[in-house]
Amino acid sequence: MKQVLVIRGDLPMSRGKIAAQACHGSLGAYKRADKLKITKWEREAEKKVVLKVKNEEELYQIHELVKAAGIPHYLVRDAGHTELPPSTVTCLGIGPDEDDKIDKITQDLKLLK
Numbered sequence: 001m002k003q004v005l006v007i008r009g010d011l012p013m014s015r016g017k018i019a020a021q022a023c024h025g026s027l028g029a030y031k032r033a034d035k036l037k038i039t040k041w042e043r044e045a046e047k048k049v050v051l052k053v054k055n056e057e058e059l060y061q062i063h064e065l066v067k068a069a070g071i072p073h074y075l076v077r078d079a080g081h082t083e084l085p086p087s088t089v090t091c092l093g094i095g096p097d098e099d100d101k102i103d104k105i106t107q108d109l110k111l112l113k
Helices: 015-032 035-043 056-069 099-106
Strands: 002-008 048-053 073-077 089-097
Touching: 002 015, 002 056, 002 099, 015 073, 015 089, 035 089, 048 056, 056 073, 056 089, 056 099, 089 099
Parallel strands: 002 048
Antiparallel strands: 002 089, 073 089
16 A cells, blocks of 8 residues: 655745645545545555656646546645645645555656655
8 A cells, every 4th residue: 555646847846845735645635535545554654655747747647547547636736825826736646545556557657856
C-alpha cells in the first residue's frame, strides 16, 4: 500500500509551496479512500512517494488514468494567496491503494528532487 503525490514540474513553486501542495493532495485523497484501504495503509507505515510530471497536460493524463482505475485521488487547485494565480492545478494525490495498482499508472514518472 502506498500513496503517490504527483507535482507539476513546470510551475515556479518554492520548496515550501511544493510541500504544502503535496499535503493538500495527500489529505484530499486520504479522505476519499475507503476505510479498509486506509487501515491497511496505516498498518504498513503510510508509505508516500512524491513524483513529478512535466506539465499540466501530463498531470491531467495521469488523473484520467487514476479515475478510470477507481483509485482514490484528489486534484489540487491552488487558492492563489501566495505564489501562483488562483485555481492553478498543482498536484494530484493518488491513494492510498495497492502498490501494483498505482505503479501501473505512475511507474514511468521520476522522483521529485
